[in-house]
Amino acid sequence: MVGPLIPMGVIPEAWDNVFAVMLGMGFGFVLEASGFSSSRKIIGTFFGYDFVVLKVFFTAAITCMLGLLYFSYLGWIDYSMLYIQPTFITSAIVGGVVMGIGFSMGGYCPGTSFAALAIGKLDALTFTGGMFIGVFLFSEAFPIFEKMYNSGNLGGMLVTDSLGISTGLFAFLLVVAAVGMFWGATWVERKVKKVEY
Amino acid sequence: MNKNIKSGSFYLNPYLGGVLLGLVLMSTFYITGRGLGASGAVKSTVVEAVSTVAPAHAVNSNYYGKFLSDDKHPMNTWLVFEVIGVLSGAFLSGLLFNRLKFKVEHSPKITSKRRILFALSGGLLFGIGSQLAKGCTSGAALSGMGVLALGGFITMMAIFGTAFIFAWVFKKNWI
Known part of the structure; x- marks a missing residue:
């Protein structure tokens, strides 16, 4: 197979x-x-x-x-x-830096916040809520990010x-x-x- | 070990946990051809919610529009089902190892309220960053590294490098 x-x-x-x-x-x-x-x-x-x-x-x-x-x-x-996943060099770095700051403040990343939420961590619940707000804000403000989002596309590079x-x-x-x-x-x-x- | 399980302080050996996680990730690639993820499920939910409340706005948006097509409902995506699995799998582990409990975990030096606010802000930044990087620690970094994708290594270094510096800025929140 x-x-x-x-x-x-x-x-x-x-x-x-x-x-x-x-x-x-x-x-x-x-x-x-x-x-x-x-x-x-x-x-x-x-x-x-x-x-x-x-x-x-x-x-x-x-x-x-x-x-x-x-x-x-x-x-x-x-x-x-x-x-x-295609590598967009600029947004991979900038997005990573933004996530890194979020990581140091929130203590979770999305996957781990779901795991913590499942066992009753209330801080994970607000972290998850924050993610929804963040995704919504990004989507609404997309025209501001659009150029960076699409720049530096190296394709599916290994x-x-x-x-x-x-x-x-x-x-x-x-x-x-x-x-x-x-x-x-x-x-x-x-x-x-x-x-x- | 039994005593640790009763007190809720039993954890897998990290290398065993790592091998098991690696095997789950590898099986995901072997079966479905793609990796694991987490933030994508949040995105699908937001796209679904916006397109329900304001359909015209969603269709006209350059961002929501990417994830809307006639034949496929945004909610009906693989990652949403996967996250349902993540929640139930983590719940099972919490049940098995006696960790099911409502609580706000924080350093004794800060209040629960401060912890909650920082968790909310951290989640918000993760929401923005994961859209920009087209994936989070699971979808971009871990899954990317598992198939040798350049972006996976770059995003991993950006996340952990930045978090290492900023953890010290917010030291009081943690230790």
Whole structure:
């Protein structure tokens, strides 16, 4: 069964939303069970008292990246059928900076705020409310952002194309960098005073 | 471990959590051809609400208009179903590990009201930023990195780099 299964027609399109709920459940369960339903645990990454976000996030990205590369190598998935989000360089950076400020103020990102909301965090409820307001304001003020929104379109570019190195080398370097970060994070965690939350 | 579960302080080992999250993300790509997301569901809901209340305004807008088409209802998008799953999955985990409780979590140095206001403002900025970057930490950064998309790495660095600096600006809110 060569994937992606639904775009290839192996699984009928009608199942798309059923898988959406099931995969979403897995996503939500792992987020909550890893501690992403606590804003103070999440923010610990930036003060060095709890690096769970760094560890979970990079381990997840690497697991997915390596898994898909192996599947592609073995011919189990057609990598060209995967959705690669186009890179709009300006808005990716500016949007990221705006999200970063929001992250440091709110302590959640959208996914984690849903996980926290589900277990009864009222601050996550207002965070979610804020997101709706933010999306609405952006949409209404779109003419102001439009030029930036559309500028610097590099298309569905891969990081390996832009760096000009092979996929295997990049994957290897990313794994080495992550292991180094995890090692450093654990070292910092031991040095930094514990925060009770 | 049993004691931790009773007190609600049991969490998965972060590397195990990371591998499981990575497998969920990889399965999502293997089955559907695209990644996970979160902010997109908020966008679909806003588009749906606006097009119900003010249909002409939505059709004429350069932004809402992008997500409206005759055959497809904006609410009927994949991410809305996925977020319904996220909410129920997180609820199940909270139930299993004894963390279901209404509360406002904040540093002892600040009031609940201040925490609520900061959470609201943070959400608002995330709402704006995620539209600009065409995705949030899940949809743009994590899913993007999982398929080696350049934008995923850029957005990830912009989010975490900025948050690292500004977390210290708002230090009192956290520790």
